[in-house]
Amino acid sequence: MSEITYREAVGMALREAMTNDERVFLMGEDVGRYGGAYACSMGLLEEFGEDRIRDTPLSESGFTGAGIGAALVGMRPIVEIMTVNFSLLALDQIINNAATLRHMSGGQVSVPIVIRMSTGAGKQLAAQHSHSWEGFYAHIPGLKVLSPATVVDARGMLLAALDDPDPTVIFEHAGLYNSKGEMPDPAPSVDISTARIAREGTDVTLITHGGCLQRTMDAAEKLAAKGVSAEVLDLRVLRPLDWSTVFASIERTHRAVIVDEGWKSWGFSAEVSARIAEDAFWMLDAPVRRVAGVEVPIPYPQHLEQASIPKTPQIVAAALQVVGRG
Amino acid sequence: MTHPLPGRGHALHLLTQMLRIRRFEERSAELYSAGKIRGFLHLYIGEEAVATGALRALTDDDALLCTYREHGHALVRGVPMERVMAEMYGKQEGCSKGRGGSMHLFDDEQRLYGGNAIVAGHLPVAVGMGLGDKMMGRNRVTACFFGEGAMAEGEFHEAMNLAALWKLPVLFACENNGYAMGTALDRSESQTSLTVKAASYGMPAVAIDGMDVLAVEAETRRVVDAIRATSTPAFVEFRTYRFRAHSMFDAELYRDKDEVELWKKRDPIPAFLSRMVAARILEDGDFEHVDQKVMHELSEAVAFAEAGTWEPVEDLTKDVYTEVGT
Numbered sequence: 132m133s134e135i136t137y138r139e140a141v142g143m144a145l146r147e148a149m150t151n152d153e154r155v156f157l158m159g160e161d162v163g164r165y166g167g168a169y170a171c172s173m174g175l176l177e178e179f180g181e182d183r184i185r186d187t188p189l190s191e192s193g194f195t196g197a198g199i200g201a202a203l204v205g206m207r208p209i210v211e212i213m214t215v216n217f218s219l220l221a222l223d224q225i226i227n228n229a230a231t232l233r234h235m236s237g238g239q240v241s242v243p244i245v246i247r248m249s250t251g252a253g254k255q256l257a258a259q260h261s262h263s264w265e266g267f268y269a270h271i272p273g274l275k276v277l278s279p280a281t282v283v284d285a286r287g288m289l290l291a292a293l294d295d296p297d298p299t300v301i302f303e304h305a306g307l308y309n310s311k312g313e314m315p316d317p318a319p320s321v322d323i324s325t326a327r328i329a330r331e332g333t334d335v336t337l338i339t340h341g342g343c344l345q346r347t348m349d350a351a352e353k354l355a356a357k358g359v360s361a362e363v364l365d366l367r368v369l370r371p372l373d374w375s376t377v378f379a380s381i382e383r384t385h386r387a388v389i390v391d392e393g394w395k396s397w398g399f400s401a402e403v404s405a406r407i408a409e410d411a412f413w414m415l416d417a418p419v420r421r422v423a424g425v426e427v428p429i430p431y432p433q434h435l436e437q438a439s440i441p442k443t444p445q446i447v448a449a450a451l452q453v454v455g456r457g
Numbered sequence: 458m459t460h461p462l463p464g465r466g467h468a469l470h471l472l473t474q475m476l477r478i479r480r481f482e483e484r485s486a487e488l489y490s491a492g493k494i495r496g497f498l499h500l501y502i503g504e505e506a507v508a509t510g511a512l513r514a515l516t517d518d519d520a521l522l523c524t525y526r527e528h529g530h531a532l533v534r535g536v537p538m539e540r541v542m543a544e545m546y547g548k549q550e551g552c553s554k555g556r557g558g559s560m561h562l563f564d565d566e567q568r569l570y571g572g573n574a575i576v577a578g579h580l581p582v583a584v585g586m587g588l589g590d591k592m593m594g595r596n597r598v599t600a601c602f603f604g605e606g607a608m609a610e611g612e613f614h615e616a617m618n619l620a621a622l623w624k625l626p627v628l629f630a631c632e633n634n635g636y637a638m639g640t641a642l643d644r645s646e647s648q649t650s651l652t653v654k655a656a657s658y659g660m661p662a663v664a665i666d667g668m669d670v671l672a673v674e675a676e677t678r679r680v681v682d683a684i685r686a687t688s689t690p691a692f693v694e695f696r697t698y699r700f701r702a703h704s705m706f707d708a709e710l711y712r713d714k715d716e717v718e719l720w721k722k723r724d725p726i727p728a729f730l731s732r733m734v735a736a737r738i739l740e741d742g743d744f745e746h747v748d749q750k751v752m753h754e755l756s757e758a759v760a761f762a763e764a765g766t767w768e769p770v771e772d773l774t775k776d777v778y779t780e781v782g783t
Contacts, residue, residue, distance in 0.1 A: 188615075192611065196615075197581050200582040205589060223612070232778065235553065235563075237551075240565055288650065305549050
């Protein structure tokens with residue numbers, strides 16, 4: 132067991148994958164000589180060379196499409212998109228090709244590509260570097276969408292995604308790269324099919340993922356001090372989502388709060404809430420509440436940025452409301 | 458430029474392939490009017506010499522990506538006509554299981570990867586296939602066909618830049634039929650010399666008379682051989698013309714009938730036939746004989762499509778993801 136950062140966990144997975152499978156290569160903007168915008172691939176160029184740690188021009192659509200093509204001929208590309216907003220330039224490739232080719236060709240081809248991107252707010256990077264498009268990508272049939280929140284998942288889910296025959300999008304919250312966690316020795320394999328109960332509780336289920344997990348765990352701690360036992364679900368995999376774990380938890384607690392950094396309207400939290408209403412309505416003792424991003428382009432100044440995203444006090448307030456103490 | 462005359466067998470082959478396309482397209486138009494084929498239908502009539510000649514430069518190992526005007530390429534590549542026709546019908550015996558229709562013909566066995574209907578969206582994918590092949594040390598060429606309309610898209614630039622920068626074995630094959638749907642070249646491109654534009658990426662770029670099947674074959678072969686020998690990309694422009702409307706919904710308000718008639722005088726099939734007869738390579742009666750065989754193949758293909766079956770609705774969501782265990 133050792134304490135490592137989330138960034139180191141991603142780097143560890145990259146190194147392991149490159150070492151164990153010669154079909155694996157990493158490409159993206161500044162992944163090589165620069166070491167990665169978030170330094171996840173620092174040192175890998177020297178170890179694996181320019182072919183496999185491939186710096187690309189600024190052409191998100193071009194190199195994401197190239198990853199799809201390389202996957203079609205048997206490679207296992209990892210495409211790093213520097214930040215979530217830039218991935219919009221590659222949407223044509225991700226949706227019209229990666230997510231579509233298998234079904235449209237009658238099952239003749241698979242696209243085993245892994246696309247990693249940093250996501251989320253909190254670094255004062257303003258409105259073109261700070262959004263949360265997890266819900267948007269999770270809308271797309273044909274994609275698998277992962278949101279690792281811990282060092283174990285940051286490493287393990289990347290390796291599991293490489294083993295998966297279908298296109299996988301991994302969201303790494305920018306606020307997590309410096310966070311630390313315990314990595315068991317040997318590092319464990321993880322699945323990319325189930326949600327995880329991050330904290331057990333009996334009064335309310337707090338449903339979250341990625342960058343919001345720690346704030347939600349903090350909220351559960353504060354709730355415990357107030358005599359409310361909150362269960363925290365770390366969804367981990369946003370598509371296909373492990374609904375049975377969600378419903379099983381609500382069956383125990385009868386109350387749910389969804390915490391997501393994305394905008395509330397039409398978004399990820401809306402879908403989770405709708406599914407609970409459709410399939411777990413009779414288990415509920417109170418209406419579902421959502422703590423989500425305020426519907427503005429994320430602003431630069433710290434006080435406004437922080438006011439735009441879910442914070443621990445709001446999660447506590449929402450939980451108290453659903454247990455009838457708000 | 459003059460090209461060596463073909464032997465009789467070779468000439469018969471070229472005539473047969475061009476006629477297979479012509480008759481297939483004519484019948485498709487009828488079947489569309491009869492309601493057997495639905496959706497969009499883009500006919501290749503007038504452009505047959507391009508696919509017929511150019512594909513002879515490829516080996517079975519090479520990959521082929523096309524646009525939504527690709528029936529001809531699929532037929533010449535070796536996808537059985539009956540499977541192409543069944544695909545037009547949407548039957549599960551079609552080459553994409555009926556899922557794609559006219560615009561999305563796939564055949565992994567023949568290394569045909571669409572049938573791509575996002576203009577220029579397949580160019581980055583072709584680059585990636587070339588990249589994967591090169592990284593794995595395979596001596597294969599990826600041939601990517603697109604219309605001149607694609608050259609105004611950003612993905613064209615990104616793909617050309619990546620292929621040239623990384624020295625990838627990709628043939629960029631532009632089928633310049635003068636119109637991006639209804640928009641003439643000089644109304645959509647600031648630089649109307651397509652080879653000048655392509656050459657700016659630092660790759661060889663040549664224009665070829667796309668109405669002359671012998672020129673297409675000989676010059677494409679020269680270019681493809683160079684790609685294979687040097688593992689670097691090249692661009693070719695086939696100057697051609699579609700005699701029919703863009704799709705079945707097109708009233709053709711954007712071009713003069715005189716212009717169409719002028720190009721029809723250069724119809725690649727009679728032009729080739731009369732040249733071969735004059736050179737005594739083909740003789741009177743050859744055309745009728747070939748046509749008879751083609752019409753027989755076509756009626757078998759239509760019968761096959763008619764007898765085809767619909768994919769069960771229960772299979773609707775199959776192959777969105779790879780099935781576990783496959």
